[in-house]
Amino acid sequence: MSSTSGTTRSPGPTLAALAGAQFTVMLATSIVNVALPQIRAGVGLSDSGTTWVVNAYGLAFGALLLAGGRAADLLGRRTVLLGGLTLFGAASVAAGVASSPGILIAARAVQGLGAAAIAPAALALVMDLFPSGPGRGRALGVWGAVSGAGGATGVLLGGVLTQALGWRWIFHAVAIGAFLVLAAAAAFVVRTSVRESGRFDVLGTAAVTLALTALVWGLTTARRSGWTDSQVLGAFAVAAVLTVALVLIERRHPNPLLPPRLFGAGRVTAGNVLMALLGSVWIALFFFLPLYQQQVLGSSPLLTGLGQLPLAAANMLGSTLAPHVSRRIGATATVTAALFTEAAGLLWLSRISARGGYLADVLGPSILIGLGLSIAFVQLTALSVEGVDRQDSGLAGGLVNTTRQVGGAIGLAVLATLAGTATARTATHQPHLDALTAGYRTAFGISAAVLAATALLAAGLTRRGGAPAAEAPDPASTTVPTN
Template sequence: MTTTHPSTAMSRRQLLVLGLLLASQFMLAVDFSILNVALPTVGAGLGFAEADLQWIATAFGLCAAGFTLLFGRFGDYIGRRRMFLIGMAALGIASLVGGLATSPAVLLTARVAQGLATAAVTPAGLSLLTTSFPEGPLRAKALGLNSVMMSTGFTAGAILGGVLTDLLSWRWAFLVNVPVAALVVVLAPMLLTDSADREHSRLDVLGSVLVTTGLLSLVYGVTRAGEYGPTDPWAGATVLLVIALLAGFWQAERRHSHPLVPTAILRRRTIGWGNAAGFVTFAMESSLVFLLTLYLQHVLGLNPLQTGLTLGAMGLGAIIGGSVGPRVIATVGVRRSLAGGLLVQAVFTALLVALGPATGWIWLIVVATFLGAIGHVCVIVGFMVAATSGLPDHEQGLATGLATMTQQVGVAMGVPVMSAVATMAGSLESLNALRVAIAVDATVVAVAALLVATQLRTERPAAASQEERLPASV
């Protein structure tokens, strides 16, 4: 008779907590992509000008990325569970407003509210996840499943958006959130506990203003460059503003007694290079979905439902990547896992440069995105483990806030950057231009793999050295 080692066995309560948090993270990931294939239908239904359609996605991405770090820190002050509940309630209300919207202004207001709610819920949910499971194999397993939910949610959003738009109405892309959010709000108080002590120090107001404004400006500037080209004067001015704001933020953090982000944590290689790997994998994989959507709809002429189903292979690859990721990390360490996963993602992205104008090339998309997604999710698992290891519970809000900010900013920036690349190479409807953008995507991921392999000096994320651990007073 075999027995399960206690360090890898979840209790019934932990399973229920895990299920609740994974469901919420899946819904948040779906929201990033569920409207992408439905944008023309939404625009026609509410009277959006064609040039303004991208703001339906941008308004959400701006707020989700810009406020994540600040709201993650708020969770340390008011409690992660309370922040999680406030965010989920706000998400349900915002989704209801969006589903009932009768004008562009109301819809964009709902998207802003959804983005703010996502910025509150995601780091709080991730903090609750990491503090519910002890560091080591059990936490790695939970983070692996969480990574599956994030990646498959993004892919499922494209499929679900196509299904709902074709069979019902684009409004259900909003309304589907309402019952899920309501159920989570009812169950969360009964299942979730906030084990970490709350922060009682003075809030770093200056740092909060500088980093939030800097992130908002960064995402806006990149989006503007993607829409109007890198020579747009507003895009250039925004880049200069971002540099000034983030430089000011760094100086403010060095001087504050209780900074929003202690500079010591940013100097840790696991935090710095782990977040760098996470940023690249999120940005380039989300932009690849965007580029392939353009290819399938504009070059091959598929409808939204057919497009979503074709990209469904990524979801299956993500499930496999999430299940094998923790085992790979336990076997070879976080550095090799991150570098290897990035390399797999780069290789199978590069194969898509061969895509041609005939529908027979769909088989290459199915195979390459399936295998590439395995590497992509292995990177996400390694990134989450590296970004949250070796820290006490009361600093998990900061660590998960940084990790979530990396995810949100990566997803928000990847699409406009690759859109700008494709536009400079021709147009978003040109096969040759899409090939160029896909090649750039693969190259960026390959360079990241090389840098992580040579710069991230750690082997076992669950066993951070004593020198790497930050004191609880930081």
């Protein structure tokens, strides 16, 4: 059961504030990538500690998204959004002034906790603000634009700030952005909210959070220690046991964390499966591409960041076009074409050379990838929340973000292992830069194959009669919700 109250407001400023929240979360995901060498020297990080500057954020974010989405449904989306932004901003300040590896890594984990509250609450508020129809399609286009632009801008801003002001300013900048968005959300997101009655599923939340933590930790550790390491295998075993426990807990709980009705709505299951596969390539792209630019092409952090601008521009263009394309050719054709477009860009990247250049090897593929990625993201987000009851919209937002994050962790771990193997094999008979390039080519080539297979899968999973997911009319929704 849900309840609403309040007064209608103009949706434009509210959408801008919510999009700003999503942009900030995505920015924090990628802004540290270019600055890792400077961060390592600045606080005395080891090799494993440097890795955990990235992993601590992603681990907390991915593991707690479902809990954040459920909390938003039960406690109120505005309340959870504002609380998440406050925690996120405070943790960013702590990271910026950290003087030891432990404090920095802990601050990054708390950042991830705040992000896990922000992302599902903000997406649920967007869904409530725009009922199913053309308005929601346009809103999700904005959502896709800021999501992709946030990742690309993080690389650019990280390079600019690191080179001009020092690595600490990447965290100060995120903190400033978080507090500005907090002020905007407090001003424009109304106080009332949709809330579901019922008890919070504490055991189910603990089981899924710990299972995802064990899984993501095992995957990230496997990149460094290998897939047969005893700690990695132990983490996978714990994740499997906790997953079984989750199923048993959910069967008995009157208000389960993952109610069966969620997966019976629309094309939620199809959208989440495809989003996990898209995520497996997405996160790896922003990991390997800056490495190729810096380690092989010799670009500075600033030039590496500037090199992401065409991708970001293509991403924003694709997100704007996505609802219009979907109206014209339908959701299934749109998703399939977008995934094939991104696959073509990654296949092009798989032909990079150790003696190449940005214009010849990176620019063209970046534009194709940006267009395909953004359109696919908008449509798969729409599919993943299609037909969901308003009382479950926070949970649906948490679920689609979780599948993207977990898919990304799995994809990055597997691709990093395969790229490392290709580099090691090539290093026995070719120069160092050629060996590195061989590894990156392998990662991009396999990513292209994964997306091509995902496109074929999408053609079957998303096919259904009716209007496209992002544009389907909803006769029951005749007014703008007020939360």
